[in-house]
Amino acid sequence: MASALFLILCFTHFFLSSSQPLYLPLTHTLSQTQFNSTQHLLKSTTTRSARRFHHHRRRHNRETNQVSLPLAPGSDYTLSFTLNSSPPQPVSLYMDTGSDLVWFPCSPFECILCEGKPNSTNPPPKIPKNAAVSCDSRSCSSAHSSLSSANLCAISHCPLDSIEISECSSFSCPPFYYAYADGSFIAKLYKHSLSIPMSTPALVLRNFTFGCSHSSLGEPIGVAGFGRGLLSLPAQLSTFSPHLATQFSYCLVSHSFDQDRVRRPSPLILGPYDEKQKRFGDGAGGSVEYAYTSMLDNPKHPYFYSIGLAGVSVGKRVFPAPEILQGVDENGNGGIVVDSGTTFTMFPQGFYNSLVAEFDRRVGRVHERATRVEDETGLGPCYYYEKVVEVPAVTLHFAGNKSSVLLPRRNYFYEFVDGGVRAGRKRKKVGCWMLMNGGDEAEMSGGPGGILGNYQQQGFEVVYDLEKRRVGFARRQCALLWDSLNQR
Numbered sequence: 001m002a003s004a005l006f007l008i009l010c011f012t013h014f015f016l017s018s019s020q021p022l023y024l025p026l027t028h029t030l031s032q033t034q035f036n037s038t039q040h041l042l043k044s045t046t047t048r049s050a051r052r053f054h055h056h057r058r059r060h061n062r063e064t065n066q067v068s069l070p071l072a073p074g075s076d077y078t079l080s081f082t083l084n085s086s087p088p089q090p091v092s093l094y095m096d097t098g099s100d101l102v103w104f105p106c107s108p109f110e111c112i113l114c115e116g117k118p119n120s121t122n123p124p125p126k127i128p129k130n131a132a133v134s135c136d137s138r139s140c141s142s143a144h145s146s147l148s149s150a151n152l153c154a155i156s157h158c159p160l161d162s163i164e165i166s167e168c169s170s171f172s173c174p175p176f177y178y179a180y181a182d183g184s185f186i187a188k189l190y191k192h193s194l195s196i197p198m199s200t201p202a203l204v205l206r207n208f209t210f211g212c213s214h215s216s217l218g219e220p221i222g223v224a225g226f227g228r229g230l231l232s233l234p235a236q237l238s239t240f241s242p243h244l245a246t247q248f249s250y251c252l253v254s255h256s257f258d259q260d261r262v263r264r265p266s267p268l269i270l271g272p273y274d275e276k277q278k279r280f281g282d283g284a285g286g287s288v289e290y291a292y293t294s295m296l297d298n299p300k301h302p303y304f305y306s307i308g309l310a311g312v313s314v315g316k317r318v319f320p321a322p323e324i325l326q327g328v329d330e331n332g333n334g335g336i337v338v339d340s341g342t343t344f345t346m347f348p349q350g351f352y353n354s355l356v357a358e359f360d361r362r363v364g365r366v367h368e369r370a371t372r373v374e375d376e377t378g379l380g381p382c383y384y385y386e387k388v389v390e391v392p393a394v395t396l397h398f399a400g401n402k403s404s405v406l407l408p409r410r411n412y413f414y415e416f417v418d419g420g421v422r423a424g425r426k427r428k429k430v431g432c433w434m435l436m437n438g439g440d441e442a443e444m445s446g447g448p449g450g451i452l453g454n455y456q457q458q459g460f461e462v463v464y465d466l467e468k469r470r471v472g473f474a475r476r477q478c479a480l481l482w483d484s485l486n487q488r
Contacts, residue, residue, distance in 0.1 A: 038416050039376040042432075046378030049344040049436060049453060077250075077268075077340060077454075079224050084193035084204065089125035091194075093224040095268070096341035097464070100229025100303035101143065101178060102236070103187050103211030104222025114220045127212050132172040133189035139209045140173035142230040143189050178211070183218030187211035205240055226340070226464075227303030234466070237270060247272045249463040250340070251478035252454060254410055264479040290463060290472040291405050293398035300332025305464060306448065307471055308399030309336050312351075314358040315392035322351050324441055324449035326399045337448045338462065338471055344453040346438035355394075356381060359433060362392045370430045373418050382432040389415075389431050396452075405473045411456050 077095040082088045091104050105111070109124040133139050135153040144152055150163050158168035173189045190212050196203045209231055213222075225232045226248070238245030250268040296306040309325040311318050325348070328335040347355070360381050367383035374380035383389060394412045396405045412434050419425040438450055461481070463472035 039373065039418070042377035042379060042414075045343045046436060049342050049346065049451075077252075077266075078221070081194045081196060083125045083127075084195055085125065085128065088195075090122045091125060091222065092120045092122060093222045094341065095226060096223050096339075097226040097305055098303075098337060098339040098341045099180070099223060099225040100227035100232040100235075101211055101223070101225045102209070102231060102233055103178070103185070103213055105216065105220070106212040106214055108214060110215050111220045112215070112217045114216075114218060117218065117220050119220045127190050127192065131190040131192045133191055133209060134169045135171045135173050136166060136168045137173065139189055139191075139231060143173065143176045143211065176211075180219065180223075183216060185211075185213040185216035185219050187213040205236070208236055223341075225303075228305065228466075229303040232303070234270070243272065244270050246467040247463065247465050249461050249472075251461040251476050251481050252458040253478045253482075254458050265482045266478050267482045267485055269485075288461075288474045288476065290461075290474040291398070291403035292401065292463075292465070292470045292472040293403055294400050295469045295471060296328045296335050298328045298332045298335065299330065301337075301447065304335075304448065305338045305471060306335035307338060307452075309450070310397045310399040310402070312347075312355055312397065313393070313395040314355055315362060317358055318397070319351065319354050319358070321397075321399075322348060322441060322449070324348060325351065331446065333446045334449045336450045336452050338452045338457075338464075340454050340457075342451050342453045343455050344434060344436045345456045346436050346451045346453070348441040348449060349437050349439055350441060352435065352437045355435070356433065359392065363389065366390070370418065370428075370432075373430050373432065377432060379414075379432040379434065379436075382430055384418075384428050384430055386429065389413075391431075405460070407456060408459050408475075411458055 079093050079095055081091045081093065083091055093102065093104055105120070105124040107124040107126045111117075135156040135158060136149040140152050141147060141149055149166075149168075152174060153163050153168040153171055154160075155174045156168070156171040158171040162168050175186050175188050177186055178184065188211070189209060191207045191209050194205045194208045194210075196205075213219075226234055229235060234245060234248055248268070248270045251266055253264045253266040293307045296308060298304050298306050306328055308327045309321045311320045313319070324334045325336055326334070363383055364381065367385050367389055370382040370384050373382040391409060391413050393409075394407045396407065398404065413431050414434050415429065415431040417427055418430045419427045434455055441449075457473075459475060459478065460473045461476045461478070463474070465472060
């Protein structure tokens with residue numbers, strides 16, 4: 001999805017050693033030319049969500065201070081930094097809790113099969129050659145899926161006698177390959193000074209490690225990985241301020257696939273909350289209730305934020321989740337990944353079909369199925385309606401501590417207008433079920449059992465409590481939360 005989000009400082013004096021919070025905004029826009037209809041946009045988004053989920057399943061490698069940044073609705077959320085070169089160069093990166101590497105395109109840059117994809121408005125930056133990471137560093141080993149420093153330095157042509165006495169620091173980390181659901185790239189590791197755009201003084205991240213790519217397949221914009229890994233953005237921020245390593249959260253303003261609609265910022269908050277701050281943006285001034293569930297360790301995918309799902313309610317009927325969704329086994333299979341980089345939630349086919357059958361039993365007996373819209377969007381079931389459509393409530397029940405989250409209607413049922421003059425047919429109101437089929441469980445080859453996508457996270461503050469190893473959800477008025485934080 002075409003995205004352009006920019007960080008702007010709204011707190012004028014900030015030091016990493018202080019206890020004062022920092023608030024930075026992100027703004028989101030959709031391309032006016034990439035998608036010619038809502039159906040086209042939805043089809044692209046469902047296809048990307050499915051590819052990303054199946055890629056996750058295949059992939060087997062790999063102080064009281066608070067920083068707040070705002071996000072905005074859309075399927076992708078992007079941060080902007082400045083590379084402190086001469087002259088300074090802006091860099092835009094997608095935010096992604098499902099990966100653990102920070103990388104971006106560097107000049108000269110070639111992107112293969114990137115026609116029709118969003119491109120950064122900024123030209124790829126040039127990186128000083130003396131900023132390369134050495135082959136014997138922990139960062140190099142992490143980028144190469146924990147390959148030993150001796151092997152990496154041998155690949156970099158460090159002499160044997162130097163390898164034996166660990167004196168290869170002058171040899172660069174060799175290039176590495178990294179793949180996503182719908183693209184890949186080759187990059188080298190560098191260390192350089194980055195800053196987050198803001199008023200004086202700037203938040204400067206010195207010796208920040210990132211991947212620099214000169215060649216990618218289908219990936220024209222870089223990524224800021226927020227996963228549980230050494231090279232992730234939260235892990236590296238913790239070296240500048242340990243307080244930032246304890247928690248981060250975001251609160252997503254409701255999605256809109258309407259290109260003409262004005263979008264409000266959504267806050268991304270790095271660092272812990274105190275009780276007073278938790279009341280901001282609740283609309284009533286009272287305490288905010290969080291539903292927490294434990295993070296699950298995944299030996300094969302250690303960077304994932306995995307949780308267990310006990311079941312899902314459609315109306316008053318509860319459907320127990322299959323074993324693959326309830327936990328992670330010793331081989332790293334199962335569980336639900338909480339992922340900011342995937343739009344729609346994905347469940348195994350059998351479980352998904354049970355939910356859809358109950359939903360359709362309640363809605364389909366009253367409203368006509370919109371099968372053409374289903375084919376055009378990749379969503380379903382979809383229904384035509386005239387004035388209003390009544391849909392049953394949907395609730396997620398988490399494993400372990402029996403916490404539950406009632407989804408807002410818009411998080412699982414999207415309503416829009418089909419047809420019109422441009423489409424050459426009569427305009428009709430239509431609504432679609434917004435969860436997706438993740439495929440036959442019997443044919444799954446390992447990896448996560450499902451994904452909790454960002455569309456279903458909208459309207460919640462989602463807290464990644466790294467210190468207590470748990471993920472929390474609280475209903476919030478996200479735009480109001482950003483306004484409240486921005487005014488402090």
